[in-house]
Amino acid sequence: MEENNTNRNYGEDNSQNNAYQNDGYPNNGYTNGGYPGGGYPNAYQPYNNVPPYGTDQLELEEPVKVSEWVLSMVLMMIPCVNIIMMFVWAFSSTEKKSKSNFFKAYLIFFAIMAALGILMWLGILLFVLALS
Numbered sequence: 525m526e527e528n529n530t531n532r533n534y535g536e537d538n539s540q541n542n543a544y545q546n547d548g549y550p551n552n553g554y555t556n557g558g559y560p561g562g563g564y565p566n567a568y569q570p571y572n573n574v575p576p577y578g579t580d581q582l583e584l585e586e587p588v589k590v591s592e593w594v595l596s597m598v599l600m601m602i603p604c605v606n607i608i609m610m611f612v613w614a615f616s617s618t619e620k621k622s623k624s625n626f627f628k629a630y631l632i633f634f635a636i637m638a639a640l641g642i643l644m645w646l647g648i649l650l651f652v653l654a655l656s
Contacts, residue, residue: 588623596623610634 596613600606613619614627 585620585622588620592623607634 596609599609610627610631614624614631616624
């Protein structure tokens with residue numbers, strides 16, 4: 525059985541196996557395209573005075589702690605307080621952005637569910653009135 529040439533003499537300088545590396549061109553290293561003056565003046569120069577990625581972003585805020593979420597959930601179980609606190613947390617400028625966004629989404633969901641509840645209640649009321 526004949527052995528494959530690529531598996532034989534692995535790691536040794538075998539001119540038959542490494543012909544693609546020895547193609548007659550000198551290996552002088554990368555010269556930045558061979559342009560006069562050594563290529564581009566500053567390869568990492570910002571484009572149109574835009575700072576590199578990450579430096580212009582707002583600093584990431586501290587995540588909401590588990591204890592804050594537990595307190596939020598406990599307050600959401602108290603009737604009437606939950607509705608008031610949803611608005612406070614959603615539109616307060618002192619709350620963390622992630623918590624504020626969560627309660628904005630929660631308010632949207634709450635409004636949709638309240639509208640569906642009212643429609644169902646009206647439907648049942650009209651159905652009962654139609655039967656009598």
